[in-house]
Amino acid sequence: MKFLVVGLGSMGKRRIRNLKALGYTEIAGFDLREDRLDEAEQKYGIKKFNSFDGSIGSFNPRAVIISTSPKFHMDYAMPCEKKGIPCFIEASVTDCKRISELDQRISESGVIMAPSCTMRFYPGPLKVKELISQGVLGEVLNVNYQTGQYLPDWHPWEDISEYYVSDTETGAAREIVPFELTWLNDIFGTPETLACVKAKLSKMDAPIDDIYHCLLRYPKNILANLTVEVISRPYATRELRIIGSLGELVMSADENCVRYANTDSREWIRHSLDSGTMEAGYINPEEPYIKEIESFIEAVNSNDQSKFPNTLEDDCRILEILEELEGKSNL
Secondary structure (H helix, E strand, O other), X not given: OOEEEEOXXXXXXXXXXXXXXXXXXXXXXXXXXXXXXXXXXXXXXXXXXXXXXXXXXXXXXXXXXXXXXXXXXXXXXXXXXXXXXXXXXXXXXXXXXXXHHHHHHHHHHOOOEEEOOHHHHOHHHHHHHHHHHXXXXXXXXXXXXXXXXXXXXXXXXXXXHHOHHHOOOOOHHHHHHHHHHHHHHHHHOOOEEXXXXXXXXXXXXXXXXXXXXXXXXXXXXXXEEEEEEOOOOOOOEEEEEEEEOOEEEEEEOOOOEEEEEEOOEEEEEEEEOOOOOOOOOOOOOOHHHXXXXXXXXXXXXXXOHHHOOOOHHHHHHHHHHHHHHHHOEOO
């Protein structure tokens, strides 16, 4: 099976590793930057192309993985759909109208389009979903969740001005709001937006808000406070606390566990999480990303969109929620 990876920055290189971990070797890469093409060729031994049309015509991939800046996702997904080529698309933060248009097109063509939902493959959110479904907390009442990492630490090998996280439209904190909502909504449903405060608190040299405080109401009257920021240092932050009618649950990156206590067992019941395999220079493990690509490949091989757990329609709705939140920001 032949794969073309479009965009050979941090995520593009990770997706090449994902494919190789799954045993695939027929991989080509396209990028407009010669340095990235050369690096990917030297590191991973892939074929390289500096023309998208040329890569499609010459390499003839079975599937395409789009790992460019979010603002260019649809520029590649649209022509792929026309050619009947399935695509995996990294997390989006813009272009809801075009995403919706593509969704309408695949409803007729049946071409597989898999928008990323990486957090739904992480052991922490998977364990949280399992415990909530088991009813260990009784009725969920309130959710508090904060996640963040100092933006210059994302890619320590390059300045933030060199990639999309410093762009107002695709800014890092703005991007992570839908990234996190994808798994939260999977557990709790589609929320009503109540309030939002977004602001720039740091002195980072970028015209972006570096923190989002979001207040949401999920079905069954569940209140949720979501804080996304890119100012946590020296360590990343990922801390979730859920209060239920019978107990409480904590997911903590610092403790690397999910734990809960309830009225049946007042002692904390701990579920340690697998730390996974870390690539040099990256802070997140490889395994969730590998499983995500494996799910995409399963959908492609079976020609069954339902084999992948996220849809373009879901993606578009989450981007609408982001826009609603920003419309209610009072700063």
